[in-house]
Amino acid sequence: MTQVDRPLFTDEAGQRDAAWVQAALAGEAVAFERLVDLYQRPAVGSAYRLLGNRDDAQDIVQEAFLRAYRSLDRLKEPSRFGPWLMRIVCNLSLNARRSRGTRATVTLDEKQGTDDRSSEFGERTGGPLRPEQVASGKELQEAIDAALETLPEKQRLSLVLFTIEGWAQKDIADMLECSIENVKWNVFQARRRLRVQLGNLLPG
């Protein structure tokens, strides 16, 4: 993501994108190429965060642009090209994750941890990691990676896009077709689950 914490999907950007979409529909390949040039970085960045692999991310993004190109004439609001494309990228990435089975299935019935607070709000969280499991630095990062994998999809997506990839909350809301409040809540819930799972490894 090149514009960390600043909304990418502004009104001005929407007008510009709409013009390029219309031009592309009129047969100007260079207009679509401008869209590719503009969105390839954030698209690859987000797919990379979700898939953890650059080659997979490239494949997903290329497929996403192709799908966008094929469906361009069905895009009802050309000014919404950016969120629409990123939604395709996210969906394809999540599908790829599911198909390769890297993500543990999370259900409300599963309860990995013993922390009573996880049941306080009817949620599933992993249990706190034991202190000997993680010392610091790299090991803490690995523990966070493992904990991230256990998050419900939407929470993980929101946290990754917002905290790691640096998307603005408004942009994430546009991508996921939900409210900004919903994004904030998902980010919070994700952080909270990570905090609980990492338990004693964090300052206390």
Added chain:
Amino acid sequence: MIRLINEQDEFLLSQLLDGDLPAEQAEELHRRMELEPELRQVYAQLSEVNESLTGRRADQPVMQWDAFRREIMDSIRIESGSSRMPRLARWFRVGVSLAAAASIALAVVIYNYRPAGEQPVAVVAFEPAPEQPSHVPQEDEPIVIFHRPGLMANARSSDSAQTGAGREVSSGAIQVSFEKSSEITEQYNQRDQMLRSSPSIQYHVGSPPVDRPVVDDLFAVLGPLG
């Protein structure tokens, strides 16, 4: 031991972390943290988690962006220039290579078993053949099979006759071709594009007879293409 705090308070701490709280509310929360160690502790933990995650922003994939953009545009040009051919996924490209290699190996094996003067019989169709006069193929006469089992429903009966499905084959060549089906789905057409532009794959029939398991193998090799 992590102390329990109210979920609403933790949500406020999360918002404070993101700078989303109005100044007045943020000040109030800071005042509370001075008095409530539990709040302070949770805020410190949330901050630690957050810093660990934001620290990863610098870890970006190294890319040749111009080359990647050109690759995307090339695939789009192919798409728009050849009846919407989709970009071939990596697994598909690998699958095509493997299928080609396996096909050659299979052809060599079958061809080497070809006997002198022996006329084995093999049924190469998956579908009951339409009533037709018994056909005795000539030596090396190609028998064309273009449809895979999953696509049989899309084949016309005339296609079956045309392609010789259900014929008994004594010897000759089985040609697996994807060129002649007229009623296959659009999706199949797209995936089939590369194969249709390539020479057909020839399988020589000899002894032992090319029976159904062998033909199944052929389609297993070609499986990903459908």
